[in-house]
Amino acid sequence: MRKSITAVFVLIFISTVVTAFLFNTNTKQEQVFRDIYDNPFREINGLVAGYGTRPFTLTTTYVVTGAGADPRGSLKPVSPVDIRTGNTSLMRIALTIDDGWNADMRILDLLKSSGIRFTTFLIGGRGISDAHPEFLQAIQDAGGEICNHTNEHALMQGRSREFVVNDIWKAQGTISRTTHRVYPYIRFMGGSFDNTSLAAAAGEGFYHVHWNLSCGDTVTGNTVERQVANVLNGLSPGSIILCHWGGHNTYEVLSIIIPEIQRRGFEVTSLTRVLEGTPYLLNSPR
Numbered sequence: 001m002r003k004s005i006t007a008v009f010v011l012i013f014i015s016t017v018v019t020a021f022l023f024n025t026n027t028k029q030e031q032v033f034r035d036i037y038d039n040p041f042r043e044i045n046g047l048v049a050g051y052g053t054r055p056f057t058l059t060t061t062y063v064v065t066g067a068g069a070d071p072r073g074s075l076k077p078v079s080p081v082d083i084r085t086g087n088t089s090l091m092r093i094a095l096t097i098d099d100g101w102n103a104d105m106r107i108l109d110l111l112k113s114s115g116i117r118f119t120t121f122l123i124g125g126r127g128i129s130d131a132h133p134e135f136l137q138a139i140q141d142a143g144g145e146i147c148n149h150t151n152e153h154a155l156m157q158g159r160s161r162e163f164v165v166n167d168i169w170k171a172q173g174t175i176s177r178t179t180h181r182v183y184p185y186i187r188f189m190g191g192s193f194d195n196t197s198l199a200a201a202a203g204e205g206f207y208h209v210h211w212n213l214s215c216g217d218t219v220t221g222n223t224v225e226r227q228v229a230n231v232l233n234g235l236s237p238g239s240i241i242l243c244h245w246g247g248h249n250t251y252e253v254l255s256i257i258i259p260e261i262q263r264r265g266f267e268v269t270s271l272t273r274v275l276e277g278t279p280y281l282l283n284s285p286r
């Protein structure tokens with residue numbers, strides 16, 4: 001008899017503790033959610049959070065934006081930098097794919113079937129992100145990080161700071177309408193810029209990202225063999241590969257180099273995976 005009374009008390013005690021714990025975490029989550037709803041770019045515990053129709057997420061690599069939210073001003077200013085490689089002590093290679101014109105959808109199928117992450121720098125306007133949100137959605141669903149390749153794809157040398165800033169945020173507004181994300185990376189057209197445009201991007205929170213290996217898919221008349229060799233001969237930890245959605249032989253080259261790079265012991269992956277351990281992630285200590 002005494003044993004069963006003790007057992008009942010123990011059960012009551014346990015259920016009280018469990019209920020109190022569940023209630024407490026629920027209340028906390030609701031409070032955080034309300035705070036984020038009031039300000040989608042509020043920082044919580046040093047991480048930038050956001051809200052949306054989905055449950056909010058905290059992330060170290062991108063800002064989450066709400067439906068209809070203007071992402072302008074969502075990033076903290078950074079020091080001007082032109083990133084050419086990722087972390088050279090990790091066996092990771094970043095695959096970056098630019099533009100979006102004449103997209104060869106076999107590329108997306110290949111990336112999906114390879115099961116790798118990747119990064120794309122998409123143009124905001126000019127019939128790309130503005131006209132094809134379904135393309136952006138398909139890329140994101142396939143595990144692709146969608147970053148900013150400016151709105152007009154204009155040469156940035158000699159432009160005013162105001163032109164650069166407006167062009168960047170116009171593109172980002174269009175991209176984030178579909179992705180609900182802002183990555184702190186930009187690639188200017190041709191990877192070229194001057195001090196004004198680099199400083200303008202940094203002032204808005206964007207690191208400029210170049211590449212150190214190219215698929216050579218902007219050169220018509222190039223051969224698959226030459227293009228493949230160009231990438232494989234220069235391969236080293238932290239490399240950033242450039243190619244294009246509608247480039248010359250891009251699909252053929254990728255179908256050869258992805259398995260070959262993996263065979264050599266590297267992970268073919270996204271920019272943020274390759275930048276791990278560098279100061280260039282969204283919330284890296286600076």
Ligand SMILES: [Zn+2]
Nearest residue numbers: 098099189190
């Ligand atoms: Zn481009």
